[in-house]
Amino acid sequence: MAEPNNKELPEVIVLGIPWFLKFYGQQFSQNFKLLKPWESSLPLEQFITTHAQSVKAMLCSGGTRVNPSFLSQFPSLRVIVTTSAGLNHMDLSECRRLGISVANAGTIFSEDVADCAVGLLIDVLRKITAADGFVRNGLWPMNVVYPLSSKVGGRKVGLVGLGSIGLKVAKRLEAFGCIISYQSRKKKPVPYPFYPDVHQLATKCDVLVICCALTDQTRHLINKEVLLALGKEGIIINIARGPIINEMELVQCLMQGEIAGAGLDVFENEPNVPEELLSLDNVVLSPHVAYLTEESFQDLYELMSGNLEAFFFNKPLLSPVLDD
Amino acid sequence: MAEPNNKELPEVIVLGIPWFLKFYGQQFSQNFKLLKPWESSLPLEQFITTHAQSVKAMLCSGGTRVNPSFLSQFPSLRVIVTTSAGLNHMDLSECRRLGISVANAGTIFSEDVADCAVGLLIDVLRKITAADGFVRNGLWPMNVVYPLSSKVGGRKVGLVGLGSIGLKVAKRLEAFGCIISYQSRKKKPVPYPFYPDVHQLATKCDVLVICCALTDQTRHLINKEVLLALGKEGIIINIARGPIINEMELVQCLMQGEIAGAGLDVFENEPNVPEELLSLDNVVLSPHVAYLTEESFQDLYELMSGNLEAFFFNKPLLSPVLDD
Structure with missing residues (x-):
């Protein structure tokens, strides 16, 4: 050649x-x-x-x-x-x-995408992007009380999909002391609790990390019911494909405080991101670059x-x- | 009582x-x-x-x-x-x-501070805060080429100080495939290469994570020579105390491209952050909240x-x- x-x-x-x-x-x-x-x-x-x-x-x-x-x-x-x-x-x-x-x-891309999933989760929990804005906007010397963030360790993280990316997310988050479980089409030879149903997984978890493929079966798999099951302290991370989440229902849940936050690298109608997300400080947004190093x-x-x-x-x- | x-x-x-x-x-x-x-x-x-x-x-x-x-x-x-x-x-x-x-x-505070150190490092390498700004400023649909970020795995991370926080940073970053070494007053019973001298550590590493105590011995331990030894691809994370770094020399190195980036939770003259840092997009700034959950x-x-x-x-x- x-x-x-x-x-x-x-x-x-x-x-x-x-x-x-x-x-x-x-x-x-x-x-x-x-x-x-x-x-x-x-x-x-x-x-x-x-x-x-x-x-x-x-x-x-x-x-x-x-x-x-x-x-x-x-x-x-x-x-x-x-x-x-x-x-x-x-x-x-x-x-x-x-x-x-x-x-x-x-x-x-699995390692880079898994790294980004973990980075987005730490960022949402520990408010890192929000902190950067706080400092750059000059609020620190003004004695503004900075909001408390949330500990990573001890958090119950549910992986939606446990392929190459999910396994790497699990390995990383275990090192932080997170408690891992997963949903998948079938049980895998791993030590993490398995839930065949994503709604059931959501009820048991504080965080869902979406790392499954987009198929007819997974389109809008994460809908309002799943988000409500995740609950008011719940956080969603999506580094898979936008349409796995019903984005309209996610936006509603975020705006109404039905879940606590989200880290999103992918969206339903890329490169368009719902206008409502742009003003929320409990979300971290990224332009489908989790794989991009x-x-x-x-x-x-x-x-x-x-x-x-x-x-x-x-x-x-x-x-x-x-x-x- | x-x-x-x-x-x-x-x-x-x-x-x-x-x-x-x-x-x-x-x-x-x-x-x-x-x-x-x-x-x-x-x-x-x-x-x-x-x-x-x-x-x-x-x-x-x-x-x-x-x-x-x-x-x-x-x-x-x-x-x-x-x-x-x-x-x-x-x-x-x-x-x-x-x-x-x-x-x-x-x-x-060790776990929370270690989590934040890792979060800041992922953020600087993978440009998460910068990505969030990119999306919020509406640049994604405008076909602006997003800059490539850098992989976390394989990076040679030098820990300056290996106490309770340093050990936890090491454990977390090992799960990402980083290669850990450390500088400390004395060698510790750990499997990571030990360098008694921080300048020597910097020559061997891509990243320095500052996690030692501030003492008369560590004040301005990280100066221009150490930063130049770290090199143009180098990244500094500081979650310890601001004065361990000579901040003026750090700012100069960042502005002149002598190192690649920084994630800083602490500063020499808190709550004042050097004006020059506020406009750099290769730094992530946080208002001394790494311990705050x-x-x-x-x-x-x-x-x-x-x-x-x-x-x-x-x-x-x-x-x-x-x-x-």
């Missing part, structure tokens, strides 16, 4: 403008001829029509909706490599039916590049989701 | 307006007759003169400077209970010479109250510093 002649490089259509190309685009272009609609003078639809008949490989991000009508435009497509860990944007059974292999980010982007570049090289060399994908 | 008649309750002079009295003052007053200068019409000096001859017990906070001339005003004083864990405000040898017992907050205040009330009861019942203090 070291040939410098761009014409001989294998073609990869890039949809959704994966962020990491802003950092690793040049390195990527040494091995692949990237077909980038945003650099073309053609409108997106026409750009796709121009390349869709022949292109075999696609690099996309979590924002690209890969459904049957989308796929029908690419009769030669054999592999899709998505920069996301989540696969809720893709119709996997249609990919399988068409014989298209899929690779994703696997678990390379220099180190994870280096890893992502290597994994995406490695998957595409593997495909063009007829080798097994490095992080296959379906590999027919 | 259950007598309701205030005149029969033992007298305790309260100096420095300990914050927790705002929350537990009423409960405290059921067991002790609190002499509170801030509720008196007398000026502080006159108030002290009025009570100083007879009062045997004093409750003070970290802001009360207990030096020989201060102590010479209280000939009957036999016990000082300070709400602080740090003792840098007190002349302990003079207390010992005068036969005054001293009790402090012991280690009851509902839970720690409940514990503090019980410990302070228990120490005073022990004194008046001629029992050993619960958290003695000197108990002659």
Whole structure:
């Protein structure tokens, strides 16, 4: 793959403008001829029509909706490599039916996302972002009484989903003295109490950390009833996908004091964040960046590049989701 | 101590307006007759003169400077209970010479302070407070590229001081995959590499977490040379005492990019924070509240109250510093 002649490089259509190309685009272009609609003078639809008949490989991000009508435009497509860990944007059974292999980010974001979940929880409990605003607004010398924050240790934390991220959140929070339990489709070989039902988990916990995949089953899994079960001292952390929570009901519960606070990296209608949240000081808001570190982007570049090289060399994908 | 008649309750002079009295003052007053200068019409000096001859017990906070001339005003004083864990405000040898017992907050704040140290470090590395500002200022939908943050795991963290707080910081950060080493007056029975010299520690580390006591030996221990040794990717967390860092040199290093960021709960001249820090987005600032949770205040009330009861019942203090 070291040939410098761009014409001989294998073609990869890039949809959704994966962020990491802003950092690793040049390195990527040494091995692949990237077909980038945003650099073309053609409108997106026409750009796709121009390349869709022949292109075999696609690099996309979590924002690209890969459904049957989308796929029908690419009769030669054999592999899709998505920069996301989540696969809720893709119709996997249609990919399988068409014989298209899929690779994703696997678990390379798990540590960073788990770190962020814990960071958001400490931040909400210990009011760190609020404290920073207090100091920057000059309130400290004015003898304003700073509100008491809440201890991390001893808190009963319920993990909604116990995959790669959930396990890492559990490990970190145990070191703080938190008491872990979890909800999942099935019981796992871990020492934490298991609740098959999220409402039941909420009644037993002070904190819910959402770390499950977004599927038809988990959409709006966290609704008003679950939030009321969590209770007035309850805190929600979401580093998974926005639509797992009924956002309208969450906003109502936060505004009416039905729960105590939230740390949210994801939202239902990104990049739009409900206006009401912007003025609340018991929430910490983050623009879907829990996975986003220099180190994870280096890893992502290597994994995406490695998957595409593997495909063009007829080798097994490095992080296959379906590999027919 | 259950007598309701205030005149029969033992007298305790309260100096420095300990914050927790705002929350537990009423409960405290059921067991002790609190002499509170801030509720008196007398000026502080006159108030002290009025009570100083007879009062045997004093409750003070970290802001009360207990030096020989201060102590010479209280000939009957036999016990000082300070709400602080740090003792840098007190002349302990003079207390010992005068036969005054001293009790402090012991280690009851250690967990909360360690949690805050970790929270500040995650916040600086993962830019959580900055992310919150980004979202609240409406920049997300405007396609502004959010800067990459830095991974917590794998970071080499040097603890300056390895007492009760340092050990708890180490335990927490190990769960994130950080690599711990420490500087201390002497080597401790722990598995972490020991450096007797803080400059040497800084050359080996990406992060310094200050968790030692403020003494004549540690004042300005962290100076420009140490910060330059830490380097351009370096981060400083201080949850101990402001004057352990040469703040002017820290501000210069932050402004000139000689280190990457800082999370500061304490400052040299509290409650005044250097103006230059207020506009930097690579620092997280907090108004000396790392110890401040509902839970720690409940514990503090019980410990302070228990120490005073022990004194008046001629029992050993619960958290003695000197108990002659």
